[in-house]
Amino acid sequence: MNGSRVQRPLDCSLRELHAVSCVAAEANFGRAARRLGIAQATLSGQVRKVEEALGARLFERRGRRFLVTDEGRALLPQIDGLLAAAGALADESRRLASAELRPLRVGVIPTLGPYLVPHLLAHAGGAASAAARRKGPAELPFEVSEHRTAELLELLAVGAIDAAVLAPSGREPGLVLEPLFTEPFRLLARRGSAILGVKRLVPNCLDAHEMVLLEEGHCMRDHALAICHAGSGDEPKLAAASIETLKYLVAAGAGYSLLPALACSIPTELGTVLELRAFDGQAPSRHVALAARTGYPRLGEVGRLAAWIREAVRARAPIVAE
Structure with missing residues (x-):
């Protein structure tokens, strides 16, 4: 058995990752919450869950100011890529279940x-x-x-x-x-x-x-x-x-x-x-x-x-x- 560290799974959901992506796109928690149709407190909890799972702070809020952290700039493209891959997986699953099947x-x-x-x-x-x-x-x-x-x-x-x-x-x-x-x-x-x-x-x-x-x-x-x-x-x-x-x-x-x-x-x-x-x-x-x-x-x-x-x-x- 080698000494490589076993990677633990990411302990957050696609819904929570989507919330993070939406916050980044809107650059505002209030607008992101309205877009998602959820309370701002719920959105904040989802973002916090992702940050804890990643072990990294993604956003800074100082009063009315909103900033993406260095860690956020590095990780957000990967989060978006993961969401895109999940969407492609869902599309393929629907295609396989549809009349397009061979x-x-x-x-x-x-x-x-x-x-x-x-x-x-x-x-x-x-x-x-x-x-x-x-x-x-x-x-x-x-x-x-x-x-x-x-x-x-x-x-x-x-x-x-x-x-x-x-x-x-x-x-x-x-x-x-x-x-x-x-x-x-x-x-x-x-x-x-x-x-x-x-x-x-x-x-x-x-x-x-x-x-x-x-x-x-x-x-x-x-x-x-x-x-x-x-x-x-x-x-x-x-x-x-x-x-x-x-x-x-x-x-x-x-x-x-x-x-x-x-x-x-x-x-x-x-x-x-x-x-x-x-x-x-x-x-x-x-x-x-x-x-x-x-x-x-x-x-x-x-x-x-x-x-x-x-x-x-x-x-x-x-x-x-x-």
Whole structure:
């Protein structure tokens, strides 16, 4: 431990420092008291408090004469600088709490991004047009990036993004989850495939060994294997890098697969080759949520964004449910 002296905090308030600055500006205690709207005795007490905290006399009063001491001339610019810094701090705090805030940075998993974000952009465009017509504020802005679940969780943890749209596993500590919607899965198969011939399609009909799934690292792969009740040693016939690649592999006869409802559009050239089939009874599904760090200071905005996404999905993608 070094022998340097520990500095004690200045034992006076910003209000008292402002009173000192006002006295210096007016060069008169009476005028300063009227400007501040306080009694002159109260003002004198505030100035005395600052002088005691500084250990220096700032002003001299001799009858009608008013003088700034040598110590006052040295310290008053620093007092004014401190007050200016405090004002800037308050301004910045107000700015951060206002609509001038930067847009929320929202990450989305790749099996949702291409299929959900267009609905959100269309909804935002419609809302912006309506807002322009009524000269009101536009909808809450946000920026979107796409990452796999593990990367999203890491980006959230280090503050590189503010929120993430994902399909939580229930093993995400330290996160607040805002439910968005439940997305059912459908069977995707090449026309004429044996799986399409079953009388009643239920999850027990599925065999992971006959399926084309996404590569490891995609949460949708884990969901599909769980739906099949597959064990750790069960591997699909083939793994695809994306949902769109998966569609072409199924069309080529590599196996059948599962598609989340939002991704069930079929490329035009595959329309006569592929067939989608809904499950009988309660369809297997995934729960989608907007996640943010526990204690994140803008959780209120995250909650409003979640409500806005739910509204957009209700309006533009009714195939999924809350």
